[in-house]
Amino acid sequence: MNAAKFLVVATSMSMSAAAFGAGAHSGGHGGGSGEPGKASEVSRTINVEMHDNYYEPESIEVNPGETVRFVVVNKGNLVHEFNIGTPDMHEAHQEEMMMMVEHGVIQGGTLNHDMMEMDMGDGHSMKHDDPNSVLLEPGKSKEIVWKFSEQGNIEFACNVPGHYQAGMYGDVNFN
Amino acid sequence: MKKSFLAGLAALLMPAFGLAGEYNLTVDRVQIDTGDFVKEGIGYNGESPGPVLRFKQGEEVTINVTNNLDEMTSIHWHGLILPYQQDGVPGISFPGIQAGETFTYRFPIQQAGTYWFHSHSGFQEPDGAYGAIAIEPEGREPFRYDREYVVQLTDKHPHSGDRIMRNLKMMPDYYNRQQQTVGEFFSDASEHGFMNTLKDRMAWGDMRMMKADVEDLQGFTALINGKGPDQNWTGIFEPGERIRLRFINSSAMTYFDIRIPGLNMTVVQADGNNVQPVNVDEFRIGVAETYDVIVRPRDEQAYTIFAESMGRSGFARATLAPEEGMEGVVPELREPARLTMADMAGMHGMDHSAMESKEQSDMAGMDHSSMAGMDHSGMLMSGNGASDPFYAEGSGIVPMAANGGKFLSYADLRAQNPLYEDREPTREIELKLTGNMERYTWSINGVKYEDADPIRLQYGERVRFKFVNETMMTHPMHLHGMWSILDVGADQWNPIKHTISVQPGTTVYMETEVDEPGQWAFHCHLSYHAAAGMFRKVIVEGGPDSTQAKTDAVAGNGGEA
Amino acid sequence: MSRVRFMTLGLLSSLLLPTTVTAQEMMEDTTARKQALTTWGVQFEEFEYRYSDDDEELGVWNADIFYGTDELRFRWLTKGEYEIEEQAYESLENQLVAQTPISKFFDAKAGVRFDTPEGPDRTYAVLGLTGLAPQWFEVDASLYVSDEGDTSAEFDAEYELLLTNHLILSAALDATVAFSEDREIGLGKGLSSTETGLRLSYDLIDRAFSPYVGVVHERKYGDTADLAEAEGGSTEDWFAVVGARIAF
Numbered sequence: 001m002n003a004a005k006f007l008v009v010a011t012s013m014s015m016s017a018a019a020f021g022a023g024a025h026s027g028g029h030g031g032g033s034g035e036p037g038k039a040s041e042v043s044r045t046i047n048v049e050m051h052d053n054y055y056e057p058e059s060i061e062v063n064p065g066e067t068v069r070f071v072v073v074n075k076g077n078l079v080h081e082f083n084i085g086t087p088d089m090h091e092a093h094q095e096e097m098m099m100m101v102e103h104g105v106i107q108g109g110t111l112n113h114d115m116m117e118m119d120m121g122d123g124h125s126m127k128h129d130d131p132n133s134v135l136l137e138p139g140k141s142k143e144i145v146w147k148f149s150e151q152g153n154i155e156f157a158c159n160v161p162g163h164y165q166a167g168m169y170g171d172v173n174f175n
Numbered sequence: 176m177k178k179s180f181l182a183g184l185a186a187l188l189m190p191a192f193g194l195a196g197e198y199n200l201t202v203d204r205v206q207i208d209t210g211d212f213v214k215e216g217i218g219y220n221g222e223s224p225g226p227v228l229r230f231k232q233g234e235e236v237t238i239n240v241t242n243n244l245d246e247m248t249s250i251h252w253h254g255l256i257l258p259y260q261q262d263g264v265p266g267i268s269f270p271g272i273q274a275g276e277t278f279t280y281r282f283p284i285q286q287a288g289t290y291w292f293h294s295h296s297g298f299q300e301p302d303g304a305y306g307a308i309a310i311e312p313e314g315r316e317p318f319r320y321d322r323e324y325v326v327q328l329t330d331k332h333p334h335s336g337d338r339i340m341r342n343l344k345m346m347p348d349y350y351n352r353q354q355q356t357v358g359e360f361f362s363d364a365s366e367h368g369f370m371n372t373l374k375d376r377m378a379w380g381d382m383r384m385m386k387a388d389v390e391d392l393q394g395f396t397a398l399i400n401g402k403g404p405d406q407n408w409t410g411i412f413e414p415g416e417r418i419r420l421r422f423i424n425s426s427a428m429t430y431f432d433i434r435i436p437g438l439n440m441t442v443v444q445a446d447g448n449n450v451q452p453v454n455v456d457e458f459r460i461g462v463a464e465t466y467d468v469i470v471r472p473r474d475e476q477a478y479t480i481f482a483e484s485m486g487r488s489g490f491a492r493a494t495l496a497p498e499e500g501m502e503g504v505v506p507e508l509r510e511p512a513r514l515t516m517a518d519m520a521g522m523h524g525m526d527h528s529a530m531e532s533k534e535q536s537d538m539a540g541m542d543h544s545s546m547a548g549m550d551h552s553g554m555l556m557s558g559n560g561a562s563d564p565f566y567a568e569g570s571g572i573v574p575m576a577a578n579g580g581k582f583l584s585y586a587d588l589r590a591q592n593p594l595y596e597d598r599e600p601t602r603e604i605e606l607k608l609t610g611n612m613e614r615y616t617w618s619i620n621g622v623k624y625e626d627a628d629p630i631r632l633q634y635g636e637r638v639r640f641k642f643v644n645e646t647m648m649t650h651p652m653h654l655h656g657m658w659s660i661l662d663v664g665a666d667q668w669n670p671i672k673h674t675i676s677v678q679p680g681t682t683v684y685m686e687t688e689v690d691e692p693g694q695w696a697f698h699c700h701l702s703y704h705a706a707a708g709m710f711r712k713v714i715v716e717g718g719p720d721s722t723q724a725k726t727d728a729v730a731g732n733g734g735e736a
Numbered sequence: 737m738s739r740v741r742f743m744t745l746g747l748l749s750s751l752l753l754p755t756t757v758t759a760q761e762m763m764e765d766t767t768a769r770k771q772a773l774t775t776w777g778v779q780f781e782e783f784e785y786r787y788s789d790d791d792e793e794l795g796v797w798n799a800d801i802f803y804g805t806d807e808l809r810f811r812w813l814t815k816g817e818y819e820i821e822e823q824a825y826e827s828l829e830n831q832l833v834a835q836t837p838i839s840k841f842f843d844a845k846a847g848v849r850f851d852t853p854e855g856p857d858r859t860y861a862v863l864g865l866t867g868l869a870p871q872w873f874e875v876d877a878s879l880y881v882s883d884e885g886d887t888s889a890e891f892d893a894e895y896e897l898l899l900t901n902h903l904i905l906s907a908a909l910d911a912t913v914a915f916s917e918d919r920e921i922g923l924g925k926g927l928s929s930t931e932t933g934l935r936l937s938y939d940l941i942d943r944a945f946s947p948y949v950g951v952v953h954e955r956k957y958g959d960t961a962d963l964a965e966a967e968g969g970s971t972e973d974w975f976a977v978v979g980a981r982i983a984f
Contacts, residue, residue, distance in 0.1 A: 051317070266764075
């Protein structure tokens, strides 16, 4: 039969494949992806477009310890997230996002802001206010200032259920 | 459109227009070796399944089909949007392709995604005349993968299609080897009590319906890409890669429940149209449907693609592995499903049928007495506890994931990009799916195709079809030429399909933007149901050039004209 | 809102004008799909060797050959009992009937029956009802009027018990009632005879070939029994049978 036909869809495949290889044992070690940055230390701005369901660009280069301002705009028709973290952090976050969908916080192209404010008990809300991420409705834009750690296996990813698995992530490559 | 994005990819993508491709297919007698038996059948370019046709959105395709059989043939491009004369249904689109002739199909590829093609003549399709279509989009896919495989399922039977039809007409349970036995009576009796079991059997016996009537056709060997379970089709991967699996169910009669133990699947496409990704552990693929999933095996091991038939009478099996020759564990078949009274709920509707008189009232009487009685005892009535809004409440055939995880429901499907603006339908047409298992007759609104008038639609209208399944079988309804927008209650995000499964005892709605003139087939895709009469011709009157068309949209008064 | 609805409002007057794609341009479906599906089948419900308690040996068949559509089927029902030692047909019966559905589970049939055993022949007009009764009893009731003017009725019922999906115990009852006497063929008035059979079959090749063993009990009643006794025949027989159900 027609055997495997390798189909390259995006430009960054080889790079992402390398990231997978290292993915298994990342996470955990101190700080992981970095920390919220100070606006005064920003060295440059990177524009990230979110589409259905992919990022543009799909990989970025940063210097170890660099502080970057991300201007994230959702150009798709669905709610998307821009979240900086290790693959393990993303995986953990996907469970929270699943809950947000199940509770109707994320509904296709809209966010239910009232629901986000609700207290879920045990000190949790579904606010989605972590400093390493933004959750945007279509057409919306937001900024993140992030100070990257020295090194690490870091991806930016959309953890809306199914989106990461479908390939909505990008690689952070350290120079 | 996303202009900036397209500009960014300009270097990678060919311009969409000006593309043209010519393809040649021969229709041949072939040997099909399932591993269990070798059978003469029909294939394309000397093999069954035929080749995977790889098109590009925007391409003008020319396909020369040469008929090397000694009988008429045809090729229908299942799910493709094209001029009706190219749709390949003899007697509706064109006269067919005579023995020895070459027919040239020409049409533009307007869409992307996974589809398939098959003969629409006689029982050539169950006899092996099918192949896959993979269309690359003009832009990028809304998902990423490192490699892709077509995973095309079928239910190859040692009997020819003609013989199967004849046997079903002679003895409708000819192929059913999962009927309830004396042994099952006693095991049920020990579990639910003797009287309850007796009452249950009497209730079904009164209706002359079989709980075991989940699959008309058993005794097949299920194939994946032409390979039987022992022949083990294998797709190679490197750990960590994302693999797109294009599942196509080209079976004559068989629904499959598909899982890959150890892997989560992300459904990204249904019937060729992108859907918002859904992570699932298992999904059911109806006859003629396609689902594209992304999997990401991270470990250096073999994973089994396991596709159990809905009635659990057989399975297809294939392997994803880092190298050829590796095998994963092949799970056991689960217990066969049994229909429940809930699946029979639609049968009340048969009162309308003119033929029914006394027997009907007997049946209705029974429904209310013994059925209700059994509800109280809560025994053999209940389904398996799972629920899905697209199955009757308490149905016995609601699928459950083998690992207890997520099983895909139609209710999970959302269009990734709505193809049409959402609007109110101009009218509703009710189609009752009807039949009589004991006579093996299948029909729509109680009328077989041979006796039916065409369904007349007006170009420019948006029709809401209401399927009411009054039988105890699942029917995959396929409208040619125009999209079937399945109503899952998500308005503009309702998924766009070409084949819609209607479960027993349920009512399902779909809407169709009538945007292709001509005449089209509309039928149950179970081969022997379609052949028995569950089939209609749809005529779309008017066209884009007609000032009349949109006006006439209001003319219809519902029902079949 | 809906553009279509808006547009239609102003143009109601042109509703009945012809549209661009006319029926003439599009083809009629004259393929086999548009014709009633014709089908056929051959079923030997019994095809067996019988050995009686008084050492009588019989070759017996009971078959149904049909051809037709859902609406109209032609059936040739043939059954016979061949006395092996005497090389003579104890009974030989052929019916040609046309059959049509009259309800969900029942068909009416009408036709002729020819009896040509050893001895006098008879021709009958047949009117009958056949179908599936509640609780899965396959029943068949026929009314016969012979060329001698005698009327009789026959009732058949069969039930299959699935020990497994291949091992099947089937029970069959066949009873004949005569409304007038036909001495020549040994038929007395009233309930004349019954044949009861119990067969255990195994589906060896699909449902096409199912060998079985069983017992058959034949009994004659009333005047029919008296007539048989006067002829020196038996009024009650037990048979051990071995045979096969055949369908193709």
